[in-house]
Amino acid sequence: MEKKKEVLIIIPAYNEENMIISVLEQLESPEIAEFADILVMNDASSDMTSQVxxxxxxxxxxxVFNLGYGSALQLGYKYxxxxxxxxxxxxxxxxxxxxCNVRRIYQELKTADADGIYPDIVLGERFREGSxxxxxxxxxxxxxxxxxxMIRISSGRDITDPTTGLQGLSWRTVLFYSKYNQFDDQYPDANMLLQMILIGANIREIPAVMHARTEGESMHSGLKPIIYxxxxxxxxxxxxxxxxILKLDIGKLENVAYQKE
Incomplete structure (x- = not known):
């Protein structure tokens, strides 16, 4: 019987048929394929993303309809x-x-700190020393x-790159995010990090290798950055x-029980 893999790589995609091929080819390398499966969340692309x-x-x-980046991620969490x-x-x-960041994030997720605590979220950051x-x-x-x-004033925590989309999540974080009204369905960035810090999540930051987009349209193009x-x-x-003030989610993360296979 094939050993079950521990990691699911979730890739939200909208009209990325040209760029996603290269990403998938690299993720199919044996050193990543040995521990990770891939799920692409195709957000009603009008091109051949799904077929690719x-x-x-x-x-x-x-x-069937374009639901947005956050909704694509949340459905992936449920999966x-x-x-x-x-x-x-x-x-x-x-x-x-x-x-190349994938294996490093995976190893960080499995590494306890000096107090024996494992991370809930690992951030791959663009502006950290070593990036x-x-x-x-x-x-x-x-x-x-x-x-x-805003994060520093609200929580006392410094986050170098609060909008990074490259993240590793523990099982209990994924379960927490997958539930109704606990995840932003459009732009889950700095707001989600602030939420997780305030409810006691363990967040680690590691330097990451990133590249500029070479083609296609960013979801933050045109007037969208201002709206964002x-x-x-x-x-x-x-x-x-x-x-x-309302303390609506206090204790919820601690109450998420790990379900063994």
Missing amino acids: VQQRNHDVVTH AIRKGYRYVIQMDADGQHDV SVFEVSRAKRIAFFLFRM MFRMTISMIAVWIRER
């Missing part, structure tokens, strides 16, 4: 829970997240600074009220 993934014999879930994966690593389909050089626009730098400051910054700021304030 199916031809390579990977699982793909296709939305991971149903299938019994112990860890999830989420990464982009456009090639910006180098595949590759990654250029971003002035607008994005302003957003990063704003979100860092406004929405994220409001969401982070709402998270602070939810967790610090």
